[in-house]
Amino acid sequence: MGPPGWKLSAIPPAPADNAPPSLERPTNRLEMLAYLNNIALQPTHPQIRALVAQINAIGDRQVSKLIISGLSLVPESRIGAICAQLDAEAIVAAIELIAQVFSSPPTLLVFDRSDRRDLRSLLRMARKRCRLLGLVTRYPAAHPAVLARITSGCRAVDPVDEGIVSVDLLSCLLLGRALQNRARSSHRPVQIFTTGHVPRVIWAAIGAPVHDIFLQAGIDPGAMQCIANGMLAGRELNLSTALMQWDIETLALRPFPKLEVAVDCIRCGWCVQSCPTAINPAALYASQRLHEGVALADRRDSLACIDCGLCSYICPSRLPLSASIAEMRNQIEFNLVSAAGGSSI
Ligand code: SF4
Ligand code: SF4
Numbered sequence: 001m002g003p004p005g006w007k008l009s010a011i012p013p014a015p016a017d018n019a020p021p022s023l024e025r026p027t028n029r030l031e032m033l034a035y036l037n038n039i040a041l042q043p044t045h046p047q048i049r050a051l052v053a054q055i056n057a058i059g060d061r062q063v064s065k066l067i068i069s070g071l072s073l074v075p076e077s078r079i080g081a082i083c084a085q086l087d088a089e090a091i092v093a094a095i096e097l098i099a100q101v102f103s104s105p106p107t108l109l110v111f112d113r114s115d116r117r118d119l120r121s122l123l124r125m126a127r128k129r130c131r132l133l134g135l136v137t138r139y140p141a142a143h144p145a146v147l148a149r150i151t152s153g154c155r156a157v158d159p160v161d162e163g164i165v166s167v168d169l170l171s172c173l174l175l176g177r178a179l180q181n182r183a184r185s186s187h188r189p190v191q192i193f194t195t196g197h198v199p200r201v202i203w204a205a206i207g208a209p210v211h212d213i214f215l216q217a218g219i220d221p222g223a224m225q226c227i228a229n230g231m232l233a234g235r236e237l238n239l240s241t242a243l244m245q246w247d248i249e250t251l252a253l254r255p256f257p258k259l260e261v262a263v264d265c266i267r268c269g270w271c272v273q274s275c276p277t278a279i280n281p282a283a284l285y286a287s288q289r290l291h292e293g294v295a296l297a298d299r300r301d302s303l304a305c306i307d308c309g310l311c312s313y314i315c316p317s318r319l320p321l322s323a324s325i326a327e328m329r330n331q332i333e334f335n336l337v338s339a340a341g342g343s344s345i
Contacts, residue, residue: 204216
Protein backbone atom coordinates (compact mmCIF):
# COMPACT_ATOMS: atom_id res chain seq x y z
CA MET A 1 0.00 0.00 0.00
CA GLY A 2 2.83 2.41 0.88
CA PRO A 3 2.83 5.78 2.55
CA PRO A 4 1.08 8.96 1.40
CA GLY A 5 2.74 10.55 -1.58
CA TRP A 6 3.37 7.39 -3.57
CA LYS A 7 3.17 7.95 -7.30
CA LEU A 8 3.72 4.76 -9.21
CA SER A 9 3.33 6.68 -12.44
CA ALA A 10 6.64 8.35 -11.58
CA ILE A 11 8.65 5.13 -11.94
CA PRO A 12 11.42 5.91 -14.42
CA PRO A 13 11.97 3.52 -17.34
CA ALA A 14 14.61 0.83 -16.88
CA PRO A 15 18.11 1.66 -18.10
CA ALA A 16 19.17 -0.11 -21.31
CA ASP A 17 19.98 -3.74 -20.64
CA ASN A 18 23.12 -5.53 -21.67
CA ALA A 19 22.97 -7.52 -24.88
CA PRO A 20 20.87 -10.55 -23.97
CA PRO A 21 21.90 -14.09 -24.70
CA SER A 22 19.71 -15.77 -27.27
CA LEU A 23 18.32 -18.81 -25.51
CA GLU A 24 15.88 -21.59 -26.34
CA ARG A 25 12.66 -21.42 -24.37
CA PRO A 26 12.83 -24.13 -21.68
CA THR A 27 10.26 -26.92 -21.89
CA ASN A 28 11.00 -28.92 -18.74
CA ARG A 29 12.47 -28.48 -15.26
CA LEU A 30 16.03 -29.39 -16.21
CA GLU A 31 16.02 -26.96 -19.11
CA MET A 32 14.52 -24.34 -16.80
CA LEU A 33 17.45 -24.74 -14.38
CA ALA A 34 19.92 -24.25 -17.24
CA TYR A 35 17.93 -21.28 -18.50
CA LEU A 36 17.90 -19.54 -15.12
CA ASN A 37 21.62 -20.12 -14.88
CA ASN A 38 22.19 -18.67 -18.31
CA ILE A 39 20.26 -15.47 -17.79
CA ALA A 40 23.12 -14.71 -15.41
CA LEU A 41 20.97 -13.58 -12.51
CA GLN A 42 20.71 -16.89 -10.71
CA PRO A 43 23.92 -16.83 -8.63
CA THR A 44 23.26 -13.46 -7.07
CA HIS A 45 19.55 -12.87 -7.23
CA PRO A 46 17.86 -14.23 -4.09
CA GLN A 47 14.42 -14.79 -5.58
CA ILE A 48 15.73 -16.50 -8.71
CA ARG A 49 17.97 -18.55 -6.44
CA ALA A 50 14.90 -19.49 -4.40
CA LEU A 51 13.13 -20.67 -7.57
CA VAL A 52 16.18 -22.78 -8.48
CA ALA A 53 16.22 -24.27 -4.96
CA GLN A 54 12.53 -25.19 -5.24
CA ILE A 55 13.00 -26.84 -8.66
CA ASN A 56 15.91 -28.85 -7.24
CA ALA A 57 13.94 -29.80 -4.12
CA ILE A 58 10.81 -30.90 -5.95
CA GLY A 59 12.68 -32.87 -8.62
CA ASP A 60 10.16 -34.70 -10.80
CA ARG A 61 7.47 -34.87 -8.10
CA GLN A 62 4.05 -33.44 -8.89
CA VAL A 63 3.51 -29.77 -8.04
CA SER A 64 0.20 -29.52 -6.17
CA LYS A 65 -0.04 -25.73 -6.38
CA LEU A 66 1.86 -22.83 -7.88
CA ILE A 67 1.61 -19.59 -5.91
CA ILE A 68 2.56 -16.37 -7.68
CA SER A 69 3.07 -13.78 -4.97
CA GLY A 70 2.57 -10.08 -5.54
CA LEU A 71 3.32 -9.42 -1.87
CA SER A 72 6.61 -8.28 -0.39
CA LEU A 73 8.52 -9.44 2.66
CA VAL A 74 9.49 -5.83 3.34
CA PRO A 75 6.43 -4.18 4.94
CA GLU A 76 6.84 -0.79 3.28
CA SER A 77 7.71 -2.20 -0.14
CA ARG A 78 5.31 -2.11 -3.08
CA ILE A 79 7.45 -4.28 -5.32
CA GLY A 80 4.46 -6.24 -6.65
CA ALA A 81 2.68 -3.13 -7.86
CA ILE A 82 5.93 -1.69 -9.22
CA CYS A 83 6.67 -4.83 -11.25
CA ALA A 84 3.10 -4.91 -12.57
CA GLN A 85 3.37 -1.31 -13.69
CA LEU A 86 6.72 -1.91 -15.34
CA ASP A 87 5.77 -4.84 -17.56
CA ALA A 88 2.61 -6.87 -16.97
CA GLU A 89 3.03 -8.73 -20.29
CA ALA A 90 6.48 -10.01 -19.34
CA ILE A 91 5.11 -11.21 -16.00
CA VAL A 92 2.25 -13.10 -17.62
CA ALA A 93 4.66 -14.69 -20.12
CA ALA A 94 6.78 -15.90 -17.23
CA ILE A 95 3.76 -17.25 -15.32
CA GLU A 96 2.72 -19.21 -18.44
CA LEU A 97 6.21 -20.69 -18.75
CA ILE A 98 6.58 -21.60 -15.07
CA ALA A 99 3.13 -23.23 -15.05
CA GLN A 100 3.98 -25.18 -18.21
CA VAL A 101 7.31 -26.40 -16.79
CA PHE A 102 5.47 -27.62 -13.68
CA SER A 103 2.83 -29.44 -15.80
CA SER A 104 0.08 -26.84 -15.30
CA PRO A 105 -0.78 -27.13 -11.60
CA PRO A 106 -3.59 -25.02 -10.10
CA THR A 107 -2.09 -21.52 -10.06
CA LEU A 108 -2.92 -18.78 -7.60
CA LEU A 109 -1.94 -15.14 -8.03
CA VAL A 110 -1.93 -13.50 -4.59
CA PHE A 111 -1.87 -9.74 -4.26
CA ASP A 112 -2.42 -7.00 -1.70
CA ARG A 113 -5.98 -5.78 -2.10
CA SER A 114 -4.91 -2.19 -1.63
CA ASP A 115 -2.73 -2.55 -4.77
CA ARG A 116 -5.67 -3.66 -6.92
CA ARG A 117 -5.82 -0.45 -8.96
CA ASP A 118 -2.12 -0.52 -9.84
CA LEU A 119 -2.32 -4.22 -10.68
CA ARG A 120 -5.40 -3.81 -12.91
CA SER A 121 -3.82 -4.75 -16.25
CA LEU A 122 -1.82 -7.62 -14.78
CA LEU A 123 -4.92 -9.07 -13.11
CA ARG A 124 -6.90 -8.76 -16.35
CA MET A 125 -4.22 -10.59 -18.32
CA ALA A 126 -3.47 -13.21 -15.66
CA ARG A 127 -7.03 -14.25 -14.90
CA LYS A 128 -7.12 -16.72 -17.82
CA ARG A 129 -4.27 -18.69 -16.27
CA CYS A 130 -4.58 -18.05 -12.50
CA ARG A 131 -7.11 -17.87 -9.75
CA LEU A 132 -6.80 -14.40 -8.25
CA LEU A 133 -6.72 -13.88 -4.50
CA GLY A 134 -6.64 -10.37 -3.00
CA LEU A 135 -5.56 -10.34 0.65
CA VAL A 136 -5.68 -7.73 3.34
CA THR A 137 -2.09 -8.49 4.20
CA ARG A 138 -0.44 -8.52 7.57
CA TYR A 139 3.31 -8.76 7.84
CA PRO A 140 4.88 -11.35 7.30
CA ALA A 141 2.18 -12.87 5.09
CA ALA A 142 4.53 -12.76 2.09
CA HIS A 143 6.88 -15.39 3.48
CA PRO A 144 6.36 -18.56 1.38
CA ALA A 145 5.67 -20.73 4.45
CA VAL A 146 3.14 -18.27 5.89
CA LEU A 147 1.54 -17.66 2.50
CA ALA A 148 1.18 -21.40 1.87
CA ARG A 149 -0.48 -21.76 5.27
CA ILE A 150 -2.90 -18.87 4.69
CA THR A 151 -3.86 -19.83 1.14
CA SER A 152 -3.62 -23.62 1.24
CA GLY A 153 -3.64 -24.78 4.86
CA CYS A 154 -0.07 -26.08 4.42
CA ARG A 155 1.59 -26.91 7.76
CA ALA A 156 5.05 -27.82 6.46
CA VAL A 157 8.03 -25.65 7.40
CA ASP A 158 9.04 -25.87 3.73
CA PRO A 159 5.93 -25.80 1.48
CA VAL A 160 7.81 -27.71 -1.25
CA ASP A 161 7.42 -30.77 1.00
CA GLU A 162 3.69 -30.57 0.24
CA GLY A 163 4.32 -29.89 -3.45
CA ILE A 164 3.70 -26.14 -3.22
CA VAL A 165 6.00 -23.87 -5.23
CA SER A 166 5.95 -20.09 -4.90
CA VAL A 167 7.44 -17.42 -7.11
CA ASP A 168 7.39 -13.67 -6.59
CA LEU A 169 6.52 -11.03 -9.18
CA LEU A 170 10.06 -9.63 -9.45
CA SER A 171 11.34 -13.07 -10.48
CA CYS A 172 8.48 -13.29 -12.99
CA LEU A 173 9.40 -9.87 -14.35
CA LEU A 174 13.08 -10.80 -14.76
CA LEU A 175 12.25 -14.15 -16.30
CA GLY A 176 9.63 -12.62 -18.60
CA ARG A 177 12.09 -10.01 -19.81
CA ALA A 178 14.59 -12.78 -20.51
CA LEU A 179 11.97 -14.60 -22.56
CA GLN A 180 11.46 -11.46 -24.59
CA ASN A 181 15.24 -11.28 -25.08
CA ARG A 182 15.43 -8.14 -23.02
CA ALA A 183 17.26 -9.62 -20.09
CA ARG A 184 20.40 -9.38 -18.21
CA SER A 185 19.56 -6.19 -16.48
CA SER A 186 22.29 -4.98 -14.16
CA HIS A 187 19.80 -2.70 -12.39
CA ARG A 188 16.83 -3.30 -10.11
CA PRO A 189 14.09 -1.03 -8.81
CA VAL A 190 14.62 0.14 -5.25
CA GLN A 191 12.38 2.32 -3.06
CA ILE A 192 13.94 5.22 -1.19
CA PHE A 193 12.49 6.64 2.04
CA THR A 194 13.68 9.57 4.10
CA THR A 195 12.19 12.48 5.96
CA GLY A 196 11.46 15.59 3.92
CA HIS A 197 11.26 13.75 0.59
CA VAL A 198 8.38 12.03 -1.16
CA PRO A 199 9.11 8.27 -1.30
CA ARG A 200 10.34 7.30 -4.73
CA VAL A 201 11.44 4.40 -6.91
CA ILE A 202 14.73 4.53 -8.74
CA TRP A 203 16.73 2.05 -10.79
CA ALA A 204 19.88 1.21 -8.89
CA ALA A 205 22.93 -0.39 -10.50
CA ILE A 206 23.95 -3.62 -8.78
CA GLY A 207 27.38 -3.09 -7.24
CA ALA A 208 27.08 0.72 -7.08
CA PRO A 209 27.89 2.43 -3.75
CA VAL A 210 24.67 2.88 -1.78
CA HIS A 211 25.81 6.41 -0.93
CA ASP A 212 25.79 7.25 -4.66
CA ILE A 213 22.31 5.77 -5.05
CA PHE A 214 20.99 8.38 -2.59
CA LEU A 215 22.78 11.12 -4.53
CA GLN A 216 21.22 9.74 -7.72
CA ALA A 217 17.85 10.15 -5.99
CA GLY A 218 18.71 13.77 -5.15
CA ILE A 219 19.28 13.07 -1.43
CA ASP A 220 22.48 13.79 0.47
CA PRO A 221 22.63 11.03 3.12
CA GLY A 222 24.97 13.10 5.34
CA ALA A 223 25.41 11.57 8.78
CA MET A 224 22.23 9.52 8.79
CA GLN A 225 21.63 5.88 9.57
CA CYS A 226 20.80 3.75 6.52
CA ILE A 227 18.56 0.70 6.83
CA ALA A 228 18.04 -1.76 3.97
CA ASN A 229 14.77 -3.69 3.73
CA GLY A 230 12.79 -2.10 6.52
CA MET A 231 12.96 -1.49 10.24
CA LEU A 232 11.43 -4.81 11.29
CA ALA A 233 13.82 -7.33 9.80
CA GLY A 234 16.19 -5.25 7.69
CA ARG A 235 19.83 -4.49 8.26
CA GLU A 236 21.91 -1.40 8.87
CA LEU A 237 24.29 -0.48 6.05
CA ASN A 238 27.57 1.38 6.44
CA LEU A 239 27.22 4.22 3.96
CA SER A 240 30.99 4.46 3.49
CA THR A 241 31.33 0.91 2.20
CA ALA A 242 27.94 -0.61 1.32
CA LEU A 243 27.28 -1.62 -2.27
CA MET A 244 23.91 -2.18 -3.94
CA GLN A 245 22.83 -5.82 -4.06
CA TRP A 246 20.00 -7.72 -5.69
CA ASP A 247 18.28 -8.37 -2.37
CA ILE A 248 17.92 -4.69 -1.45
CA GLU A 249 14.30 -3.72 -2.03
CA THR A 250 14.10 -0.55 0.08
CA LEU A 251 16.60 1.96 1.46
CA ALA A 252 15.62 4.23 4.33
CA LEU A 253 17.52 7.07 6.02
CA ARG A 254 16.83 8.26 9.53
CA PRO A 255 18.74 10.00 12.34
CA PHE A 256 20.79 7.57 14.43
CA PRO A 257 18.58 6.41 17.33
CA LYS A 258 19.71 6.42 20.95
CA LEU A 259 21.05 2.99 21.81
CA GLU A 260 18.82 0.94 24.07
CA VAL A 261 20.23 -1.55 26.54
CA ALA A 262 18.71 -5.02 26.77
CA VAL A 263 17.51 -6.13 30.19
CA ASP A 264 16.35 -9.50 31.48
CA CYS A 265 13.22 -11.19 30.14
CA ILE A 266 10.14 -10.22 32.13
CA ARG A 267 8.16 -13.21 30.83
CA CYS A 268 5.41 -11.11 29.33
CA GLY A 269 4.90 -13.63 26.52
CA TRP A 270 4.46 -11.01 23.81
CA CYS A 271 7.12 -12.60 21.63
CA VAL A 272 5.22 -15.91 21.75
CA GLN A 273 1.95 -14.23 20.85
CA SER A 274 3.47 -12.33 17.95
CA CYS A 275 5.41 -15.19 16.36
CA PRO A 276 3.71 -16.16 13.07
CA THR A 277 5.24 -19.64 13.13
CA ALA A 278 4.02 -20.45 16.64
CA ILE A 279 7.43 -21.09 18.17
CA ASN A 280 8.65 -19.78 21.52
CA PRO A 281 11.28 -17.07 20.95
CA ALA A 282 11.89 -16.49 24.68
CA ALA A 283 12.63 -20.16 25.29
CA LEU A 284 14.87 -20.38 22.23
CA TYR A 285 16.73 -17.29 23.33
CA ALA A 286 17.28 -18.77 26.78
CA SER A 287 18.58 -21.98 25.17
CA GLN A 288 20.90 -20.00 22.95
CA ARG A 289 22.35 -18.19 25.94
CA LEU A 290 22.83 -21.47 27.81
CA HIS A 291 24.04 -23.03 24.63
CA GLU A 292 26.80 -25.23 26.11
CA GLY A 293 24.43 -27.08 28.40
CA VAL A 294 21.62 -27.51 25.88
CA ALA A 295 21.60 -30.06 23.10
CA LEU A 296 21.04 -27.99 19.98
CA ALA A 297 19.36 -30.98 18.37
CA ASP A 298 16.53 -30.47 20.89
CA ARG A 299 15.85 -27.02 19.55
CA ARG A 300 14.91 -27.92 16.00
CA ASP A 301 11.80 -25.77 16.41
CA SER A 302 14.14 -22.88 15.60
CA LEU A 303 14.27 -24.19 12.00
CA ALA A 304 10.71 -22.92 11.58
CA CYS A 305 11.78 -19.32 12.27
CA ILE A 306 11.34 -17.15 9.17
CA ASP A 307 13.45 -14.20 10.38
CA CYS A 308 10.50 -11.82 10.39
CA GLY A 309 11.89 -9.88 13.37
CA LEU A 310 8.49 -9.44 15.08
CA CYS A 311 9.66 -10.96 18.37
CA SER A 312 12.62 -8.56 18.69
CA TYR A 313 10.47 -5.65 17.65
CA ILE A 314 7.84 -6.28 20.27
CA CYS A 315 10.08 -7.34 23.19
CA PRO A 316 9.87 -4.73 25.99
CA SER A 317 13.22 -5.96 27.35
CA ARG A 318 14.84 -5.16 23.97
CA LEU A 319 16.34 -8.65 23.76
CA PRO A 320 17.94 -9.56 20.40
CA LEU A 321 15.64 -12.56 19.97
CA SER A 322 15.57 -12.98 16.18
CA ALA A 323 19.34 -12.53 15.74
CA SER A 324 19.97 -15.05 18.47
CA ILE A 325 17.52 -17.58 16.99
CA ALA A 326 19.09 -17.10 13.54
CA GLU A 327 22.48 -17.94 15.03
CA MET A 328 21.07 -21.07 16.64
CA ARG A 329 19.32 -22.11 13.42
CA ASN A 330 22.49 -21.66 11.38
CA GLN A 331 24.41 -23.79 13.83
CA ILE A 332 21.79 -26.57 13.74
CA GLU A 333 21.70 -26.47 9.93
CA PHE A 334 25.48 -26.63 9.84
CA ASN A 335 25.46 -29.62 12.22
CA LEU A 336 22.80 -31.40 10.14
CA VAL A 337 24.74 -30.87 6.92
CA SER A 338 28.00 -31.98 8.57
CA ALA A 339 26.32 -35.09 10.03
CA ALA A 340 25.01 -35.93 6.55
CA GLY A 341 28.57 -35.70 5.22
CA GLY A 342 27.82 -32.67 3.05
CA SER A 343 29.29 -29.22 3.01
CA SER A 344 27.51 -26.18 4.33
CA ILE A 345 27.32 -23.26 1.96
S1 SF4 B 1 11.88 -13.88 13.97
FE1 SF4 B 1 10.87 -14.24 15.95
S2 SF4 B 1 8.67 -13.86 15.56
FE2 SF4 B 1 9.66 -14.11 13.53
S3 SF4 B 1 9.43 -16.33 13.09
FE3 SF4 B 1 11.43 -16.07 14.09
S4 SF4 B 1 11.01 -16.46 16.29
FE4 SF4 B 1 9.02 -16.07 15.30
S1 SF4 C 1 8.77 -10.43 24.68
FE1 SF4 C 1 10.82 -10.26 25.63
S2 SF4 C 1 10.39 -9.93 27.78
FE2 SF4 C 1 8.50 -10.71 26.90
S3 SF4 C 1 8.63 -12.97 27.13
FE3 SF4 C 1 9.48 -12.51 25.15
S4 SF4 C 1 11.70 -12.34 25.56
FE4 SF4 C 1 10.68 -12.13 27.53
